[in-house]
Amino acid sequence: MTLDLPAAIRATVSGGGADxxxxxxxxxxxxxxxxxxxxxxxxxxxxAHTVGLVARNRPQHIAAFAATLMAQRTTSMIYAAQRPAGIAADIATLRLPAIIADAEDWTPEALAAARSVGSQAIAIGDGSVEALAPRGPGPFREPMPDIGLELLSSGTTGAPRRSGLPWSTIAGAVAGTKSAYAGTSEVSAPQVMVHPLGNIAGLAYAVPPLVWRQRLVILERFDPLAWAEAVRDHRPSRGTVPPAGVRMLLDSDIPTEWLSSLSLVAVGGGKLDEALQVAFENRFGIPALPAFGATEFGGVIANWTLDAYRRFGAEKRGSAGMPSPGATLRIVDRDTGIALPPGEVGLLEAQVERIGPDFVRTNDFASLDADGFLFLHGRADGAINRGGFKIVPDQVAATLREHPAIADAAVVGIDDVRLGEVPVAAIELRRGRSADAGALKDWLKDRLVAYQVPVDFRIVDALPRNASMKVSLPEVKALFQ
Known part of the structure; x- marks a missing residue:
C-alpha cells in the first residue's frame, strides 16, 4: 500500500506532545x-501552492518543511550556502508565492528580490515566525500539484539542474530508508542528521522522523567531534557519514567506545576509498557500508545490507553494494548503448520503480560483477566530487569566462585528503588585463554555490592545448602538482 505522505506527516505533527x-x-x-x-x-x-525554503540544518527548518509537506504544497529548496546575491537571484528566478528563510538569510538583497516578484517573505527562528513582506499580485510560476519537492540535482545524470520529485517518489524514498542510509523502523532509536536538508541525502533523514514520530538529532554540518558526541549521548543504532568524514574520524582522537551503539555506518555521497574503509573498521569495529544514489533517482539505488556485508564484505571491497529494492541496474557501452556482460566497464543505467519504467543513463563509469555488485570507476563527464557535492567543471569555467579580464579558463579536480577532490582553475587573461586569486574567489562567490568555487588558481600565458586545439586537461592538472 502506497504511503500517503502528507496525511502521515499531518497525523504526526498535529498530535503534538511534550515528548x-x-x-x-x-x-x-x-x-x-x-x-x-x-x-x-x-x-x-x-x-500558496509552492513555497521556497532557504534550507539550513536547524529545528525551525524541519518544522517549516513539515508545514509545507503536510499541506501538500510543493517545496522548492534554495541553497543557503551561497552569497546573499545568489539567494536573491534564486528568489527572483523561481517567482514563487512564498519564501521561508532563517532571519539571517533575509538580507536586504533577498528581501528586495522577494518584493520585486511579489513573493511573500517569512522569517523563521528558534520558535518564531514573522511575516516580513506580504504576497503581491505576481505573476507566479504555475502550480505543479504532482510534484512534492524541487531539489538542485547532484549532476549524476548531467549538469546540475532543478529536479522535481513527485509525491509518489518521495513516499517510495521514505520507505527505502529502512534499507539504505541509516533509516530504521525502530522508532525508539534516534537518528543523527549531518547531510544538508536541501539535498536528497538530507531528506532521507528529515522526512522519516516526521512520518514515524522518531527523534532526530540535527547537526548544522559534519564535524567529527560533534557527530561522535551526538552518537555517544543519544546512542542511535545506525549512523551515516560522508566519505570525507571517514578520514576525519580516523584523524581524530575520538574514543572507540563513544560509537559502541552503532551496528553500522552508512557512507554515501561519493566513493569510499578501500584503505579508508578497512582502517575505519579495524579501529572502530563497525562495518562501513557504502551506498550510491542521486537526486534524479529520489535517493539510493545501490547499497550494502548487513547480511550482504557478512557474506561478501571482505571479498567485494570497493563496491557500492547491490541494487536497492525497486532498482534495476545495467552497464551499457557508451557509444552503442548495448548492455555489457559482468565485469566490463561502461556507463551505468538505472530503472527505479519510484521514478518510472524507463532506464535512465548516468554519467558514471561502472561495472557489475557476476554476483550483481556495483563498482564505480569515475565520471564520464569529468565531474568533480567535492565531499559528496558534484561539480561540473565546464559550468565553473563558463562562469570564469564571463569575467572581463579572462579570455579562457579550464577547471579540473585535484586530490584532497579531507574532501576527496577539490576544484582548481587555470586562467588565460585578456591582453593587458590582470587578476588575483582573492578577487576572483570573491567574484565567483556571488555567482556560484560555495562548494563550486575553485580553491586555487594558476594564471598562465596560454592554456595547454593538444593538436586539435582542445585544452589538455591532464596538462592543466599538472600545473597544480
Missing part, C-alpha cells in the same frame, strides 16, 4: 514545539 522531537545545540524541542511552528506557518502561507 522529545528535535535536538539541536544541546537542547530538545518537543512535538508541541514542532506543531506550534508548523501551525503558524500553515496559517501564514494560506493558499
Amino acid at each position: 522529545d522531537a528535535l535536538a539541536f545545540g544541546g537542547r530538545w524541542r518537543s512535538w508541541d514545539w514542532v506543531r506550534d511552528i508548523a501551525s503558524k506557518l500553515d496559517a501564514a502561507l494560506g493558499d
Whole structure:
C-alpha cells in the first residue's frame, strides 16, 4: 500500500506532545514545539501552492518543511550556502508565492528580490515566525500539484539542474530508508542528521522522523567531534557519514567506545576509498557500508545490507553494494548503448520503480560483477566530487569566462585528503588585463554555490592545448602538482 505522505506527516505533527522531537545545540524541542511552528506557518502561507525554503540544518527548518509537506504544497529548496546575491537571484528566478528563510538569510538583497516578484517573505527562528513582506499580485510560476519537492540535482545524470520529485517518489524514498542510509523502523532509536536538508541525502533523514514520530538529532554540518558526541549521548543504532568524514574520524582522537551503539555506518555521497574503509573498521569495529544514489533517482539505488556485508564484505571491497529494492541496474557501452556482460566497464543505467519504467543513463563509469555488485570507476563527464557535492567543471569555467579580464579558463579536480577532490582553475587573461586569486574567489562567490568555487588558481600565458586545439586537461592538472 502506497504511503500517503502528507496525511502521515499531518497525523504526526498535529498530535503534538511534550515528548522529545528535535535536538539541536544541546537542547530538545518537543512535538508541541514542532506543531506550534508548523501551525503558524500553515496559517501564514494560506493558499500558496509552492513555497521556497532557504534550507539550513536547524529545528525551525524541519518544522517549516513539515508545514509545507503536510499541506501538500510543493517545496522548492534554495541553497543557503551561497552569497546573499545568489539567494536573491534564486528568489527572483523561481517567482514563487512564498519564501521561508532563517532571519539571517533575509538580507536586504533577498528581501528586495522577494518584493520585486511579489513573493511573500517569512522569517523563521528558534520558535518564531514573522511575516516580513506580504504576497503581491505576481505573476507566479504555475502550480505543479504532482510534484512534492524541487531539489538542485547532484549532476549524476548531467549538469546540475532543478529536479522535481513527485509525491509518489518521495513516499517510495521514505520507505527505502529502512534499507539504505541509516533509516530504521525502530522508532525508539534516534537518528543523527549531518547531510544538508536541501539535498536528497538530507531528506532521507528529515522526512522519516516526521512520518514515524522518531527523534532526530540535527547537526548544522559534519564535524567529527560533534557527530561522535551526538552518537555517544543519544546512542542511535545506525549512523551515516560522508566519505570525507571517514578520514576525519580516523584523524581524530575520538574514543572507540563513544560509537559502541552503532551496528553500522552508512557512507554515501561519493566513493569510499578501500584503505579508508578497512582502517575505519579495524579501529572502530563497525562495518562501513557504502551506498550510491542521486537526486534524479529520489535517493539510493545501490547499497550494502548487513547480511550482504557478512557474506561478501571482505571479498567485494570497493563496491557500492547491490541494487536497492525497486532498482534495476545495467552497464551499457557508451557509444552503442548495448548492455555489457559482468565485469566490463561502461556507463551505468538505472530503472527505479519510484521514478518510472524507463532506464535512465548516468554519467558514471561502472561495472557489475557476476554476483550483481556495483563498482564505480569515475565520471564520464569529468565531474568533480567535492565531499559528496558534484561539480561540473565546464559550468565553473563558463562562469570564469564571463569575467572581463579572462579570455579562457579550464577547471579540473585535484586530490584532497579531507574532501576527496577539490576544484582548481587555470586562467588565460585578456591582453593587458590582470587578476588575483582573492578577487576572483570573491567574484565567483556571488555567482556560484560555495562548494563550486575553485580553491586555487594558476594564471598562465596560454592554456595547454593538444593538436586539435582542445585544452589538455591532464596538462592543466599538472600545473597544480
